Amino acid sequence: MKLKIALLSAVLASTWATSSLAAARDYISIVGSSTVYPFATVVAETFGKSTSFKTPKIESTGSGGGLKLFCTGVGVEHPDITNASRRIKSSEVKKCASNGVNDIVEVKVGYDGIVMASSKEAVPMALTRKDIFLALAKKVPGPDGKLIDNPHNTWKDVNSSLPAVKIRVLGPPPTSGTRDAFAELAMEGGAKKFTDLKKLRKSKDAAEIKALMAKMDIPESAFNKKGKKVFKAVAHAIREDGAYVEAGENDNLIVQKLVANKDSVGIFGYSFLEENSDKVRGNTIDGVAPEFELIAEGKYPVSRSLYFYVKKAHIGTVPGVKEYLVEFTSEKAIGTEGYLADKGLIPMQDAERAAYQADAKSLKNFDASVLK
Amino acid sequence: MSNKQDRKSVAAAVEKGLARRKAKEKRFQRAGLAAVITALMMLAVLLISIVSTGMPAFTQTALKLDFHYDESLLPAGQTLNEETIRAMDFHGLVKKTLREKFPQVKKRKDKKALYKMVSNGTPYILRDMLMEDHALLGQIKSIWVLADDEVDSIFKGSKTIADSRLTEAQYGWVTQLVAEERVMTRFNWTFFQNGDSREPEQSGIRGAIMGSLFVIIVTLALSFPMGVAAAIYLEEFARPGRLNDLIEININNLAAVPSIVFGLLGLAVYINFMGMPRSAPLVAGLVLTLMTLPTIIIASRAALKSVPPSIREAALGMGASKMQMVFHHVLPLAMPGMLTGSIIGMAQALGETAPLLMIGMIAFIVDIPQGLLDPATVLPVQIYLWADVPEAAFRERTAAAIMVLLAFLVVMNLLAVWLRKKFEKRW
Numbered sequence: 001m002k003l004k005i006a007l008l009s010a011v012l013a014s015t016w017a018t019s020s021l022a023a024a025r026d027y028i029s030i031v032g033s034s035t036v037y038p039f040a041t042v043v044a045e046t047f048g049k050s051t052s053f054k055t056p057k058i059e060s061t062g063s064g065g066g067l068k069l070f071c072t073g074v075g076v077e078h079p080d081i082t083n084a085s086r087r088i089k090s091s092e093v094k095k096c097a098s099n100g101v102n103d104i105v106e107v108k109v110g111y112d113g114i115v116m117a118s119s120k121e122a123v124p125m126a127l128t129r130k131d132i133f134l135a136l137a138k139k140v141p142g143p144d145g146k147l148i149d150n151p152h153n154t155w156k157d158v159n160s161s162l163p164a165v166k167i168r169v170l171g172p173p174p175t176s177g178t179r180d181a182f183a184e185l186a187m188e189g190g191a192k193k194f195t196d197l198k199k200l201r202k203s204k205d206a207a208e209i210k211a212l213m214a215k216m217d218i219p220e221s222a223f224n225k226k227g228k229k230v231f232k233a234v235a236h237a238i239r240e241d242g243a244y245v246e247a248g249e250n251d252n253l254i255v256q257k258l259v260a261n262k263d264s265v266g267i268f269g270y271s272f273l274e275e276n277s278d279k280v281r282g283n284t285i286d287g288v289a290p291e292f293e294l295i296a297e298g299k300y301p302v303s304r305s306l307y308f309y310v311k312k313a314h315i316g317t318v319p320g321v322k323e324y325l326v327e328f329t330s331e332k333a334i335g336t337e338g339y340l341a342d343k344g345l346i347p348m349q350d351a352e353r354a355a356y357q358a359d360a361k362s363l364k365n366f367d368a369s370v371l372k
Numbered sequence: 373m374s375n376k377q378d379r380k381s382v383a384a385a386v387e388k389g390l391a392r393r394k395a396k397e398k399r400f401q402r403a404g405l406a407a408v409i410t411a412l413m414m415l416a417v418l419l420i421s422i423v424s425t426g427m428p429a430f431t432q433t434a435l436k437l438d439f440h441y442d443e444s445l446l447p448a449g450q451t452l453n454e455e456t457i458r459a460m461d462f463h464g465l466v467k468k469t470l471r472e473k474f475p476q477v478k479k480r481k482d483k484k485a486l487y488k489m490v491s492n493g494t495p496y497i498l499r500d501m502l503m504e505d506h507a508l509l510g511q512i513k514s515i516w517v518l519a520d521d522e523v524d525s526i527f528k529g530s531k532t533i534a535d536s537r538l539t540e541a542q543y544g545w546v547t548q549l550v551a552e553e554r555v556m557t558r559f560n561w562t563f564f565q566n567g568d569s570r571e572p573e574q575s576g577i578r579g580a581i582m583g584s585l586f587v588i589i590v591t592l593a594l595s596f597p598m599g600v601a602a603a604i605y606l607e608e609f610a611r612p613g614r615l616n617d618l619i620e621i622n623i624n625n626l627a628a629v630p631s632i633v634f635g636l637l638g639l640a641v642y643i644n645f646m647g648m649p650r651s652a653p654l655v656a657g658l659v660l661t662l663m664t665l666p667t668i669i670i671a672s673r674a675a676l677k678s679v680p681p682s683i684r685e686a687a688l689g690m691g692a693s694k695m696q697m698v699f700h701h702v703l704p705l706a707m708p709g710m711l712t713g714s715i716i717g718m719a720q721a722l723g724e725t726a727p728l729l730m731i732g733m734i735a736f737i738v739d740i741p742q743g744l745l746d747p748a749t750v751l752p753v754q755i756y757l758w759a760d761v762p763e764a765a766f767r768e769r770t771a772a773a774i775m776v777l778l779a780f781l782v783v784m785n786l787l788a789v790w791l792r793k794k795f796e797k798r799w
Binding site: 025027029034037038040041042044045048049050052054055057058059060061077250251252271272274275276339343344 | 458492493496569570571647649650651732734735736737738739747757759760761762763764767
């Protein structure tokens with residue numbers, strides 16, 4: 001028993017002592033997007049093996065969660081780098097600044113395409129963003145221009161050139177960055193094809209917005225903050241009648257379900273398409289196939305940029321931050337023939353890549369005024 | 373007479389009812405048996421699918437290549453030391469070796485495909501070998517190196533050639549190596565020696581096992597003595613009353629709180645307030661202590677209750693103090709029950725992921741944790757992470773990690789059963 005008491009007190013004592021121990025950290029701490037995670041981990045591993053620094057620790061917290069942690073302050077208890085599958089928002093820049101995180105370096109890594117894939121045994125579909133919006137939106141413009149509950153059951157209902165197959169799309173839940181990007185790029189892109197919705201998106205005049213809302217039969221309650229978000233509310237709302245199935249964040253699961261049911265369509269990142277190219281095939285969107293070169297050239301419409309942000313105050317405090325930056329932006333990582341390309345990352349065009357490489361090299365401060 | 377008739381009619385009624393009651397009992401028995409069979413079948417399906425997916429991960433394909441540690445790797449005028457070895461181009465050495473092995477490969481694209489045959493960790497293995505043995509420089513050494521995961525999958529039959537992403541040319545090179553007896557499939561020690569990796573063939577669960585071990589040590593060291601002490605106090609010393617009832621109700625409620633809540637508590641108290649590092653086994657252990665404490669207290673109290681009062685009375689009658697009575701007589705008899713409860717609590721903690729999500733354990737960690745403050749991950753979290761990466765070869769590793777975790781859990785539960793059987797006393 002005496003031994004146990006001694007053990008207990010020893011553990012308790014060490015518990016209290018940790019706050020001082022946390023003051024020294026000899027590894028890089030990285031948080032952020034689960035989309036960038038598969039790429040950042042490869043860089044981290046290579047970095048750990050090829051240099052004498054420790055391998056960085058990478059937490060997969062999601063873009064928003066990562067930026068929140070990143071912006072909580074300067075000091076070794078806060079992360080050094082955050083990955084993001086979207087650009088930092090001006091509200092986040094402000095939050096960072098209010099916690100003393102002023103100097104950050106933005107690095108764009110490359111692109112990730114979001115694909116609408118189906119089993120290899122299914123009939124390939126040539127989709128447009130308009131088709132996607134019509135198939136998946138909660139409300140779509142009806143014959144008289146008013147928004148009605150989505151009546152489409154099969155892809156043929158949406159577009160007569162598509163097969164008469166029941167609409168069943170497996171995609172990520174609203175908490176996912178992939179879903180955000182999909183809504184923004186595919187759904188908004190499709191909604192814009194309707195004149196009234198396009199006007200609604202552009203309009204800044206409250207009266208005009210209200211008139212459009214009345215015309216389209218959108219409830220008044222959707223109007224808030226000068227009507228800025230009405231278009232987004234319409235375009236981002238995905239139907240909840242079973243045609244869109246939230247398949248969780250696990251993209252491997254979606255691939256398995258696509259193989260099991262060849263009539264369904266799955267939404268996931270390009271790297272999963274590439275890894276599973278033996279089982280699934282990406283459908284073309286607006287006539288462009290989700291292929292490496294086409295996404296890199298910016299021709300594929302549903303692709304997004306991947307970033308990471310570095311806290312400048314930690315360079316020199318935490319060993320290896322600068323060297324990690326060098327490794328990540330090196331040609332052998334993000335170059336067109338780099339090892340990240342092998343993992344499914346779509347590299348930037350030469351000029352853009354060179355610009356970001358130069359900025360990373362000179363540790364150029366991120367200028368928040370470029371944000372909208 | 374009427375009595376006799378009555379008896380007859382009663383017997384007839386019983387007779388009539390008996391058949392119905394027997395049929396009812398049969399139906400109930402059948403329903404019970406069906407439930408057991410269904411449960412067993414589900415378990416069997418689960419285990420078979422896990423084992424059949426996971427088994428290939430325990431073997432690994434290696435290729436034998438002759439590496440020439442050429443003196444030209446070392447720039448003239450320099451001596452061998454850690455720094456100069458780090459600066460050497462081992463990637464180039466691997467590529468050169470492969471090119472010399474397959475001189476027929478000429479095109480740039482084919483060469484790239486050729487380099488992808490071996491694991492991309494090979495250069496670092498060559499480097500580490502040279503670091504250990506400087507005499508290697510200038511020698512030609514035959515080394516078994518790991519094959520890339522695509523080659524590996526073909527060999528283990530987890531992918532057919534049609535499914536594989538291997539090109540025909542690559543397949544031809546593999547066949548050539550097989551003909552030269554330069555390919556073998558061996559037990560996958562790497563899986564138990566390495567930490568996490570993004571390359572399936574180099575990934576392992578050592579880091580996760582060590583993380584789990586540290587977490588369980590902290591949890592056990594804290595929750596067992598605390599839980600037992602709390603149980604002894606509540607059962608033997610505390611005076612019954614309102615306060616005691618309140619504490620008891622709260623402990624029972626705490627045992628039913630979803631584990632994620634403990635994670636949030638841990639994040640708020642240990643990390644944000646006390647400033648402990650994220651992803652550390654210490655924090656995870658503290659959080660899981662909170663989670664397992666109620667289980668241990670409840671089990672320990674039940675064990676104490678089962679010790680017959682006569683033993684207490686006899687000890688007190690012999691002049692023992694209350695504390696002597698508890699520690700000399702009651703506790704030794706209750707210990708097996710307490711241990712069983714604790715082991716089951718530990719098994720629960722070992723399989724827990726939800727509270728660890730909140731404290732930064734969902735992380736990519738390559739280095740094996742060496743202490744309570746090093747960043748670490750645990751087995752169930754490693755499974756969760758692997759289930760979510762694109763490479764197909766991780767699917768079998770996920771299943772293999774599940775098998776390892778299940779093995780640990782089965783061992784712990786068997787230990788609990790054994791302890792109970794061995795030390796249990798019946799009165």
